[in-house]
Structure formats: C-alpha cells, structure tokens
Amino acid sequence: MFKYPKVNYIGNKEKIAQWICDQFPKDAETLFDAFSGGCSLSYEAKCRGLEVYTNDILEINYHIANALIKNNKSLLTKEDIDIIFSGKPFEGFMFDNYSEVYFFPEECKELDLYRKNIEKLDSEEKKSLAFSLIRRAMVRKMPYSRFNLNWDKIVQLRDEEYSYEKYKRRRAYHNQSFKFHFLKNLDDYNNAVFNNNKENNAYNDDVFNLLDTVSADIIYLDPPYTGTMNNYFGFYGLVDDFITSKKTKPFENNFINKKIAVELFDNLFSKLSNFKYWYLSYNNSSYPSKDELLYLLNKYSDNVQVIERKHVYKITGKEKKETNKEYLFIVKNELPQKNIKKNYATAEL
Template identity: 80%
Template sequence: MSNYPKVNYIGNKEKIASWICDQFPKDAKTLFDAFSGGCSLSYEAKSRGLEVCTNDVLKVNYHIANALIKNNATRLTQSDIDILFSGEPFEGFMFANYSEVYFFSEECKTLDLYRKNIEKLDSEAKKSLAFALIRRAMIRKMPYSRFNLSWEQIVQLRDEDYSYKKYKRRRAYHNKSFKFHVLNNLEAYNAAIFSNNKTHNAHNDDVFNVLDRIKADIIYLDPPYTGSMNNYFGFYGLMDDFIASEKTKPFEHHFMDKKSAISLFDTLFSKLSNFKYWYLSYNNSSYPSKEELLNLLHKYADNIKVIERKHVYKITGKEKKEKNKEFLFIVENKHHDKNQSKRTGQAICETAN
C-alpha cells in the first residue's frame, strides 16, 4: 500500500490494513467496505486484486472512495488545477457560516471560490479528487486535524510562537494557504490512482439502507468505536457542509450512544446474509465488550474467531496507548447461499431495481 496518500483520518486502519487483508480467505474475490472512512482498507484490498465496493455516510468520505477506489485512471491535470484556482475569492456559504469559527474570513472566501470552481471540472472523478485534496488542505490547517475546537483554541494553536513555547514545534503548516497544501499533495494523490483491472463502486448512504442491496464475498465492518472519542460527524461534518454548501445534519446511526449500541450491532449482524465472510474491527477500550459482541454474533453465525494485536490511534490518551488492542472478529457464514456466493465475484454492488 506504498502509494496510499496522506489522508489524516482519525481511526484510519492504514497501519494495520495489510494485517487485516492477510486474514482474507484465498477464495474471496469481492469486498464490501461498509464504513469505508479514509479508504485505507479498501485501497489495500484493491492493491491485492479484489473487486471493491465502499460505503460511508459522510459525503467527504464518499469522495475519497470515488477518487481513490472507484477511479482507475483519471488524474488532475495542470489545466484542472488552473481551473480550481482561477478567479477571485468571494463571500459565499463558508464565509457566511464559518468565518472566525474554524478559519479566518479571507480563508473562508478562498474556500467559497474553490467550491464554485470544482463544479467546472469535467468529470465526477476529477471533482472527487479535488474534494479529497481540499479536505486534506483543510485538515492540515486545523490543529489536531479535527473540527471540534473552539475558535479561541484554533487561533491560539495556529500561533507559531505559542506552539513552539508549549510543544517545541512551530507547526507552520497550519498557516500555509489551502493552495499550498493542495499543490503539495497533488502528486501523491495522482500517483495513488491505479487500476487492478476490476470495476469498483462507491456509495454514500446509511449502512442500513444498502446492506440488502449489496452482495460480496467479504463484508468488512469498521464502525465508530462506541465509548471512544471518535465522533466522526463532529470531526468531519464541516467538510460535508462545504461540499453541500449548506449545514448538514448529524446521521442517525452513528454508533456513538451506549444506550443504542447493542441494538444497532444486533440489527447490523442480522442483515449480513449476503456475505460469506464477515470481518469486524473493534478494540478493547470500546463498548460493547469483546464478549458482548461475540454473544451477538453467535445469534447469527457459528464459525467465529477473534484475533488481536496492539494498535495505537493518535487520538488515544497516553494511559490507553500501552494497553490498546485491536480486535478482528472473523466469521464464516455457513448459512450463506452457495449459489449466491458463486455470483458475487461478478456482481459486486449489485443493486435491486
């Protein structure tokens, strides 16, 4: 996965994607990544020759998938970049809603210009690539790479003298322009695009709306870890607002509420009959516990095993870093329709009419 570009996605499986894919059965040809996020797992699976379908409820994550997984050949050219940066910044949606909330006013006007110019690009793949690059630029300018800080904190942390005094690092990249960051990452994102001679697909929906319509040999599940700090709408919802040019609403099935977590997992596992192999990532600091998840899985499958390894997330507190373990639940669904299994290698992301 050497060509996977820098995405800066909290909860990203980049460091363990190879380990996860090493567990995939040799007879599997198709994969559905149901909570695709930054697409590191999908990218590794694509690099191994699998036919990949992704889904994520966040629009910005759909664009990452559309740019790096579904897209097999389209890259941004110099003329595309000229289009993206053309014109004068103006007061649009970002200026009206997020000036001195997450970015300075002039920066918001620049974002409004780039959002307008993205629509001038001549293909959906190019638009998705541009969104992915703007996302990367916005993340690089944001302290801690997430949009849940107060404006006072942001201004303080973007002060290079303060940063040096407190952290012994100036973090000058927070004050580089969006254009600088786009150009600085352009080559890496273009180089990440490749074909494995398969057709891939990407969805942007609540997972419960697509499970009945998608067939694949493997389903990989990496939902937000309940009880952890990973509030993905809170961290990245701003970029969906940027894409939609309107304020978006938090999604319903966010897996963050302990009161509904058991019920959500139960419903999720009950809808996996289209898939022969189920892979679920979770960790020992989250809720439900390993034992509770096993009890739920046993309601719908018999052949279950769990493997584990140490894995540290950047957002993890110092105390948990030493104790954090990543679990991988592996299920072979013996009730899976054998005839359906034969079809899935040719029918990834098959949808009902």
C-alpha cells in the first residue's frame, strides 16, 4: 500500500480519510475533491481506485495534487536534485520582499536560487514535486508551521536556547537548511507516487468556476471551517508568492467571514446538480451549526443524513488539544444529473 507523505497542513483529514472514504457508495467511480488542501482525502480515494479530480484555489495545493494525485510515474532523480541545488544563491524576489519578514536574508537568497532552478526541470510533474518538497522545507523551518507570525517572534522561537528554556524543546529542525529538509523528505514523496490506472486531474481555481464543467459521482466538500483557524491564504499564501514570484492577493469566497458564510453555503449547494452524491465535512465548533447546514441541504435534497465522530485537533505549537465532533453530511442528489462531459483539461496556472 502506498503511503501519503508528511505535508503539515492545518485542517488536514489524514487521520480520518479512511473513515470518510468508508462511507462512499460502492457504485461510485469518480470523485471531485473541491477543496483539496493537502490532498490527504484525494490520496486515500486514489488508493481505493477512484478516478480523482482535485481543486484548490491556492497554487501550492494545486502542485501537491499534481505531484501526488494526477502524477502517475514522474519522480525526482539524482540529476534533478543536482539541478535544483546547483549554483550560487542570489538576491531575487524572496530576498527583496521577505528577508527578515519570514526568513533570514541568506535563506531568502537560497529560495530565489531554488525557484529559478526548479523551472529547469523537464516535466510539470517534477516541478510540482519540487514545489511540494520546498513547501515542506519552508514549513519545517517556520515556528507553528504557518506564515502568519511577525519577524521578532520567528527569531525568538528559532532560538534553540529560548525554545529549550520555554518549552523544554530545542526545535533544532527550524535551523536546518532547506536542502536538508528537502532531501530528508525526498524518498517519502517519490515513494508516494503511483499509478491507479485512472485519468486523475488537478485544478487551481475558485470552486464556483468549476461546478458547471466538472462532473463526478461524488463531490467531497471540505471548505475552511468558518469561525476556526481557517485563514489558509494567511497560513500558506507565502508559498504561492514564492512560486509566482509576485505578491498574491487574498481570494474571495474564502468562507472566513461569518456574515456571508450561510449565503456562500447556500450558493454552493445550489450548484451541485452535476454530482450524484455530496459529502461535506464540518465540525461542531464552526459556523453555521449542524442544524443550519441540515436546513440548507434539505432545500436541495430529501435524502440527507449526518454522521459524526470525535476528532482530536492538535494546534501546532500549543500543548492544548481540543476534542471536537467531526460531522460528515451525506446527500444523495435525487435530481437528474446534467449530461456534461467530464473535463480532463490540464489546469492552467
């Protein structure tokens, strides 16, 4: 059995992906993971032989999907690694914009070199693997594994003596090089690539732009949980900046604002006629509530059920663990599905 590699993604469903996929109907052959994030659910579905289409509005999440879901065989070789890490670090986009913002100046120059070199790789799948591994390295060097701390706090938490005095852990991995972390995780990412003999695909778009053009037996919805730690652009948008060499902007339809969350969900549910089965993940600490979501879903189907289980969330950098109920809403769409041809086109970046 192939193994999903370490991705470090807040809200990742890695621990409950098997439980979710166990609920899928036996007659389902295709899955659209509309908010794919770190791709743990898509990866489990791919392992089970489903044809999987992923989507995420963050570009780095598209690359994770392109590397692990769409990609069937491309691996990073020794020659590729030599290309990525050859040459002299230089002052480029990351140095100009993020020195002493998230990383030290020399580290930013290294990132500028690696970004330039990744473009020399001979396939899009290899580039996506490289971006995914650089992301993993960037996250490992960042306290709390997210890019929303100020520089003074980052410097403080990367001080191993301070970390030991405060938390009884030195966290030396924050000060290992990008190359160290890249190489440490290389085999796990390469070994995670496999062919399930399906035409899997990856998209990088606002989900509302795809609901009329992508069809599948199942749509799995795992949007940001409104009212919780759900600012994914704030957590990981820096990696998109690294990839695009420009400062990206927060996206709309982000499920962060409580004032429009119900409207967004209602609009989303109203556009799912391409899918026979709908699966929605949510929890009891989020807004809207379970009853409010059931009310919205019942507007579009008379066949709605919700199952739940306890799920432990570990917030990186804190000792406290919060136990919540994880909900899985399951809808059978009784309306006729649109006869729309599946779109296998490569996502445009």
